[in-house]
Amino acid sequence: MIHLRAAVAAARHQDRPTTTGLLDRAEELADDLGSDENYWQTGFGPTNVLLHRLSVELDLDNVSYVVEHGRINVDHMPQERSVSHRTDFARALSLAGQGDEAFTELQTAERTSPQLVRNNPRVRETLRDLIKQSPVTAARVRPRCS
Structure with a gap:
């Protein structure tokens, strides 16, 4: 998990080489583990590495990557990781103009x-962007004048 957290920090400083190296190392360790586990409440495993990779790609403004690879099943993950991924994926979809999704x-x-x-x-922030993207319709209800 320390590699994943450090990768997020590096991505937030726009340091792609460090981010990639840390994610690659975390992926090696997750592959050695072989499955998604929740030892010591870490939720560490291959899926969590993928979720972090998507999150850092969003931080590095690679929205198309997140939209393309973000449709993964996170129902078996701890709630915090599941919600965090859905929030990141929603952000990417919003930035890609896919407001309904x-x-x-x-x-x-x-x-x-x-x-x-x-x-x-x-x-x-995502909801604000979605509101800005929503079309204005003429079908708004107007107060009746008596």
């Missing part, structure tokens, strides 16, 4: 763990 991901994340979604700044 992004909103669906956020709804699924909220059903999974409302407390992790409702006050999340990334969720708020």
Whole structure:
């Protein structure tokens, strides 16, 4: 997990070579483990490495990569990881102009763990972007004048 956390930190500093090296090392260790496990509440394994890879690609502005590879089953992962992935994936979908799919991901994340979604700044940012993207319709209800 330390490699994954360090990769996230490197990505947030836009250091792709360090990020890639750390993720590759974490992937080797996850492959040695062979399955997704939750020893010491880490949720470490091949799926978690993939989730972190997607998250750092989003931080490195590689939205197309996240959209292309982000449709993975996270139902077996700890709630925090599942919700974090759905939030990142929704963000990527929103940035790619796929608002309906992004909103669906956020709804699924909220059903999974409302407390992790409702006050999340990334969720708020994504929702703001989705509202900006939504079309304005002429079918708005106007107050009746008597």
